[in-house]
Amino acid sequence: MRVTLVAYGGLAAAISLHRPPAVVDSASLAAGPAGELSRLVDAAISADAHRPAGSDSGSAGSGSGRDVVGYTITVQRAGTSSVLKGSDTDASPAFAALLAWLQAHT
Amino acid sequence: MARNRRRLNCITPPYILRRLVDSDDAEVRQAALSTLLATAQLRGEREIRGSFTGLGAAPVDGRRSIFDCATGTVLQRATLARSESDAPVTDKSVDRAYDGLGVIRDFYRDVFARNSIDDRGMRMHGYVHRGVRYNNAFWDGQEMVFGDGDGRIFTDFTGSLDVIGHELTHGVTEFSAGLEYHGQSGALNESLSDAFGSMAKQWYLRQAAADADWLIGPDVFTPGIDADALRSMKAPGTAYDNKIFGRDPQPAHMDKYVQLPDTDEGDNGGVHINSGIPNKAFYLVATKIGGNSWESAGHIWYESLRASQAQAQFQDFADTSYRKAAELYGEGGTAQLAVLHAWSEVGIQITGVTTGPDAPETPIGALSRQIEALATQVQAIAADVRELKAKS
Numbered sequence: 001m002r003v004t005l006v007a008y009g010g011l012a013a014a015i016s017l018h019r020p021p022a023v024v025d026s027a028s029l030a031a032g033p034a035g036e037l038s039r040l041v042d043a044a045i046s047a048d049a050h051r052p053a054g055s056d057s058g059s060a061g062s063g064s065g066r067d068v069v070g071y072t073i074t075v076q077r078a079g080t081s082s083v084l085k086g087s088d089t090d091a092s093p094a095f096a097a098l099l100a101w102l103q104a105h106t
Numbered sequence: 107m108a109r110n111r112r113r114l115n116c117i118t119p120p121y122i123l124r125r126l127v128d129s130d131d132a133e134v135r136q137a138a139l140s141t142l143l144a145t146a147q148l149r150g151e152r153e154i155r156g157s158f159t160g161l162g163a164a165p166v167d168g169r170r171s172i173f174d175c176a177t178g179t180v181l182q183r184a185t186l187a188r189s190e191s192d193a194p195v196t197d198k199s200v201d202r203a204y205d206g207l208g209v210i211r212d213f214y215r216d217v218f219a220r221n222s223i224d225d226r227g228m229r230m231h232g233y234v235h236r237g238v239r240y241n242n243a244f245w246d247g248q249e250m251v252f253g254d255g256d257g258r259i260f261t262d263f264t265g266s267l268d269v270i271g272h273e274l275t276h277g278v279t280e281f282s283a284g285l286e287y288h289g290q291s292g293a294l295n296e297s298l299s300d301a302f303g304s305m306a307k308q309w310y311l312r313q314a315a316a317d318a319d320w321l322i323g324p325d326v327f328t329p330g331i332d333a334d335a336l337r338s339m340k341a342p343g344t345a346y347d348n349k350i351f352g353r354d355p356q357p358a359h360m361d362k363y364v365q366l367p368d369t370d371e372g373d374n375g376g377v378h379i380n381s382g383i384p385n386k387a388f389y390l391v392a393t394k395i396g397g398n399s400w401e402s403a404g405h406i407w408y409e410s411l412r413a414s415q416a417q418a419q420f421q422d423f424a425d426t427s428y429r430k431a432a433e434l435y436g437e438g439g440t441a442q443l444a445v446l447h448a449w450s451e452v453g454i455q456i457t458g459v460t461t462g463p464d465a466p467e468t469p470i471g472a473l474s475r476q477i478e479a480l481a482t483q484v485q486a487i488a489a490d491v492r493e494l495k496a497k498s
Contacts, residue, residue: 015336
């Protein structure tokens with residue numbers, strides 16, 4: 001499983017545009033962290049699937065938030081790809097947990 | 107023949123009138139008060155209540171509360187760390203946020219007679235220590251949130267007064283023009299936060315426009331990072347150029363306007379990129395007028411913000427600032443000409459006004475020419491008198 005995190009926007013948005021995405025390949029992790037990542041990914045995908053229809057899926061530019069950072073997490077496994085989105089002001093607890101794990105491990 | 111009479115500085119700027127209301131001289135006080143009232147009544151465009159809020163405001167308006175997120179990201183779980191009038195605490199981030207919000211609140215009150223973020227005394231809530239190694243500060247629509255930085259590239263975001271001013275001004279914009287956060291209106295929104303953030307810092311330092319650094323976030327980087335700041339209003343595109351960040355992409359002219367997708371990934375059409383253009387325009391206005399940025403230039407920008415629509419484009423804001431310069435400081439005066447030339451230098455021509463050698467002469471220009479001609483005549487007469495005296 002390959003998980004990619006892209007962050008954009010924020011007070012330093014111009015700098016973010018130049019920064020490469022953070023990538024984690026579960027094949028390079030020990031069994032414990034790999035299993036933890038897998039559980040967090042499953043929970044975030046499940047939470048995303050249960051978002052109310054028509055919600056903006058964590059848009060950083062929506063609402064009255066300014067300089068908010070937006071995040072796109074792309075999960076590639078078993079030939080499928082899932083894209084999850086969130087922001088500093090709009091993220092499910094499951095998305096926030098996955099984001100925090102990725103930020104701590106990249 | 108009808109005489110074309112034009113106004114020349116016949117309106118005393120409101121901020122001066124408001125200062126005069128505090129004068130020790132009762133006659134001066136009364137005259138200033140009468141003028142303020144008459145101006146509001148005649149124009150019908152200024153709320154007299156708004157002009158007086160700063161004077162009559164209780165010191166508790168804009169009360170500050172600083173909350174400690176303790177590395178969490180759910181603001182509701184943060185704990186109150188310091189409230190208005192509380193003594194300093196041991197946490198430097200808490201105290202910097204508290205003091206910084208106080209400076210920005212006082213700046214808006216003393217300079218623009220604005221009573222807090224919403225001009226109605228709104229409470230100011232700041233959240234510090236948000237997240238783990240969080241590299242950002244933002245306005246969430248109600249409050250300001252500051253990260254500690256990762257300690258590797260970024261440091262604590264409460265360390266830059268202009269950053270605190272930037273975030274608080276997002277609130278001011280939200281409660282006034284409500285500029286939409288994408289494309290040019292979004293870049294104006296960003297630029298106004300930079301302009302008032304920088305102005306507030308200059309005001310705090312009592313620093314003239316010519317002496318200021320005009321940098322946004324010069325203190326957010328760790329010492330090892332080769333960058334001056336996040337942005338430079340004086341020279342957009344020059345704040346940094348290093349291997350980690352690349353080169354500062356901000357343009358300083360419409361010729362270099364950066365087209366980006368109106369998506370989150372595209373910074374909503376480059377709101378943090380193209381803000382370099384109005385940023386440069388404001389820097390030019392302030393330095394062309396001279397003195398302190400928060401005086402004439404600041405008042406022109408503040409009144410333009412208040413008069414703008416949510417969808418305002420650069421051209422709209424430029425035209426509004428040109429009109430406001432005339433209303434505040436006189437048609438064809440130094441301030442209005444500074445606005446005209448500043449926008450022209452960044453590639454925006456004021457609607458209906460020609461600049462360059464074929465431009466029609468302004469009243470000030472005509473007056474200057476007449477004075478120059480008179481001075482020449484006086485010098486010639488003086489020379490004649492000297493010659494006659496020498497002969498007699």
